[in-house]
Amino acid sequence: MSSTARSRNRTTGLKVGVLGAGQLGRMMALEGIPLGMQFAFYDTSGTPSAGLGKIYSDPDNSLAPLNDFIADVDVVTYEFEHLPLDLASQVADAKPLYPGVKALRICQNRVLEKQTFDELNIPTAPFRVVDSQADLEQAVSELGLPCVLKSTTEGYDGKGQAVLRDAANIADVWLSLGERQLIAEAFIPFQRELSIIAVRAEDGATATYPLMENIHSEGILRYTLAPAPDCSSETFVRASDYAERLLNHLDYVGVLALELFEVNGALMANEMAPRVHNSGHWTQNGAHTSQFENHLRAISGLPLGDTGAIGVSCMVNLIGREADTAAVLTLADTHLHLYGKSERPGRKVGHINIVASDYAELLKKLKLCLPHVPEHPAFSSSLISLP
Amino acid sequence: MSSTARSRNRTTGLKVGVLGAGQLGRMMALEGIPLGMQFAFYDTSGTPSAGLGKIYSDPDNSLAPLNDFIADVDVVTYEFEHLPLDLASQVADAKPLYPGVKALRICQNRVLEKQTFDELNIPTAPFRVVDSQADLEQAVSELGLPCVLKSTTEGYDGKGQAVLRDAANIADVWLSLGERQLIAEAFIPFQRELSIIAVRAEDGATATYPLMENIHSEGILRYTLAPAPDCSSETFVRASDYAERLLNHLDYVGVLALELFEVNGALMANEMAPRVHNSGHWTQNGAHTSQFENHLRAISGLPLGDTGAIGVSCMVNLIGREADTAAVLTLADTHLHLYGKSERPGRKVGHINIVASDYAELLKKLKLCLPHVPEHPAFSSSLISLP
Structure with missing residues (x-):
């Protein structure tokens, strides 16, 4: 610099x-x-x-x-x-x-990542490292079924992952995931998926955005609600504490995303990403400072900005096809963010951020918006369901 | 397209x-x-x-x-x-x-511009076209002194303009303004300078932002308050009506800025600009849709967005030098917009938008911000003065 x-x-x-x-x-x-x-x-x-x-x-x-x-x-x-x-x-x-090599090394390797969660007393699903079909058989006998298999070093949006439900399929799954190192995790019967985004400055100052609720379909994030509805302040403080432990342990500079499962009121870390994150896109319109600006502030030695939410937000991912631009632009407090990419099935081509003063108003606005979003999956959250 | x-x-x-x-x-x-x-x-x-x-x-x-x-x-x-x-x-x-050649021809020529104001019954200062020193002497005798001289076809930020206060200086001023066509206007003893930004879509739909109060120093815009404080709804409706007359008369597509003087409660048109305008920069953070987005929506055939204000805003121009970036970024609801230009006296290198829920809070935030803005002129508005 x-x-x-x-x-x-x-x-x-x-x-x-x-x-x-x-x-x-x-x-x-x-x-x-x-x-x-x-x-x-x-x-x-x-x-x-x-x-x-x-x-x-x-x-x-x-x-x-x-x-x-x-x-x-x-x-x-x-x-x-x-x-x-x-x-x-x-x-x-x-x-x-930024983030540095240490953070990168841990975040890109699921074994090191899980070990770090354990080391920092952040609850996470029990896991085994699997280097062979025999290891997989052993892991299944210890963790039980169903069990979640992920490649150690790659994969996002559900790629390189599988859920094993029947021991008879062990050999097939081992082959289909490419006979490379896997991590086998006990299946967590979670109620919902949450995430939290935190940021750490060069001088060690940290800030945390509100907890978010994420709704996936076919392994791809489709909706984020922020702040996550029906979340106690204890839950938020706990998530925030987990994120800060990670930031400090990793000598982190920049934005970190931590994905969590909510299980009977407890939180279990799923995985983390050492970067700005799709579940944080709502911050462009729904927070005082966006995750992108705070990441840039952190890596350029500037003070962090206010991570507080402005009202409540819903982010709607545009997968495969764009929305009807003209129709969306007529909607109040509904902000379109397109990526300038060509349309292709499964591809993230943009997102929409909707901001409201409360969840009831947010759902009304979301209901006006969804008809203009092609092939959107049903919106089903802890809050309410929409077709 | x-x-x-x-x-x-x-x-x-x-x-x-x-x-x-x-x-x-x-x-x-x-x-x-x-x-x-x-x-x-x-x-x-x-x-x-x-x-x-x-x-x-x-x-x-x-x-x-x-x-x-x-x-x-x-x-x-x-x-x-x-x-x-x-x-x-x-x-x-x-x-x-967009805007089209018709709008451009009129907006870039002060004589045509003034004639258009007259034609549309939009009050404006009496004026004379001046093609010689003799014309100037005649204009002064008819309009009185002081009188404002502007080149017909060029000039912005006070360039190519002069105020003639003493008839003894007529020859000097004629020479100094380059002996080219001028427009001489009666001096208007206005209380304050206002402006309004309006936008017209391809299909003829129009929308108007709130009236703004502008504070200049040495011919350069330094502060904009939006909405202009102490403005009756009648005044706003009148300004909005003037802007719409112009938009429709000019078959306009895009954003138009109209500068106005407030004189004992009445409005007089000063000049207009067929483009996004410095006095509208506050809309980036203080309106539901910014002037830039609405201009683009208009010229690309999209529906116009909500021009309503979110609270009240103050735009602070950064002239010649940038502010202390790190200090400004610590301030709540204070948004920095830099242009990536090198610093040079008199040059617009960026601006700051401050948003608040009311004018009292706005002034508090402005007071926190101004110490970080080098060489800022005193903030003196119809609202209140700050050093």
Whole structure:
């Protein structure tokens, strides 16, 4: 980071490098540009959508573009956690990388992640490491059925995961998940899925957004309600405490998302993501400071902003197809965020944030909005169900 | 505009061309990108700051880049009104240009502008067209002193303007303003400067933001209060009516700003700008839909958004130097918008929007903010004065 930028508390001209060039980097840039920041993206997908700064394209992983990218920027962050660690270390040797390599190493490996939860006394489902079909048989006998299998180092949106319900299928599942290291977890009969987003500044200050309730369909997040309805302040404080333990333990700088199960009033950590998170998109319109701005504030040494909610919000993901733009734009307090991507089944192409003063009003607004969202799954939350 | 974009009410992939590449184009792009729009800029300044899309640079006015720019975009708008009319017509022959050439011709010529105010029965200061020193002497004898002189076709932020207070200076002023056509206006002893921003959609629908109070220093806007305090609903309705007369008369599409003087309870039109306007920047945080988004909605055939205010707002321009970024970011409901420009005396490098639930709270927040704004002029409004 240039000393000029630091010496006057200025971020004008500060160039943030983002590893990845999808919608998370794009939304980060949309919040950083008004703070005078510039952006550059390193993309290996060949189909970047960020488009708000120079894109260093490297579809062949030749690494020459990576070096140019590193030379061009002042500070580096990322929008997906499945970065090769040697690449992350190479970046961190040259420029500040936030969140750091330590956080990345743990967050991208489900075994280390679960061990960290245990170490910090954060409740989580019992688990076993599985390196062979024999290990899997042993795990099933210890954890019982059903049991959840996940690849240790990859997978998101339900990819690389399976639920094993019948011991007769052990061999098939082992094959179908690619015969690589898995983590087997006891199945948690949870009532709902929650998440919490927290942020830690360079100086160690932390802040936490309200707990959120997430509604998935076919392994993909479809709706987030924030704050999560019917949540006691004890539950919020507990979630917030878990997140802060993780932030401090990992010497973390930036935004961290922690996914939790609510089980008979208790919370159990499911997994975490060392980045801005889909379940936090409501903060763009429903919080005083968005997760994107707070992430940028953290990694550029600025003070954190107010994480409080403005009323209550519902985020609706647009999966596969966009909504009817003109129709959505006529709706009060309903904000459209498109990613500029082409439509494709299962692809996240945008989201809608709806803000209201209370849950009853929120549901009314959601009911007006959903007819314009193609192929939306039924909205069924702890609050109420809508078709 | 591509029929694909239109047929499904989609704006994803719609490419908006902006003539000019400064902060207004930049803030437009920041609001259009979440609607899936893309942007391209045509710049003759050689120092573009927009940076949110391809820049067609043409510092020599060679026009070849203009043709490439036109070919690249679906619809064209502009961020400054001093465009050569033949250039505007060339653009309009190839792609939809909003606001149209008719509005541009009138708004960029003070004589036509004043005649339009007269024609639409919108009160404005008496004026004379001045083509020579003799004309100026005649105008002074008819309008009295002091009298305000402005070049007919150029000038903003007080440039190309003078106040003549002593008939002995007529020859000097005529020389200093460049011996070109001027408009001489009777001096209006106004109590305060107001402005109103209105928008008209392609289908003729209109919407108006609340009246605003503007506080200038050395000819440059420094503060905007919105809604203007101490304004009767009659005054608001009158201003709104004036703006709508103009929009309809000009077959207007997009955002129009109308500057007004308040004189003993009456309103007199000063001038208008066929574009998003500095006095409307508060709408980014203080209105349900910003002027930038509503301009883009209008020019892309989308329905207009709610122009209502959320509480009360104060916009603070950053002139010449940025504020202390870190300090400003610690303040509640205080939003920083920087333009990514280098600092230079008199240059607009950013602004701050402060939002509050009432004027008393707004003044408290403003008082916390101003110490971090270098060289800010005293805040003196109809409401109250701050050092």
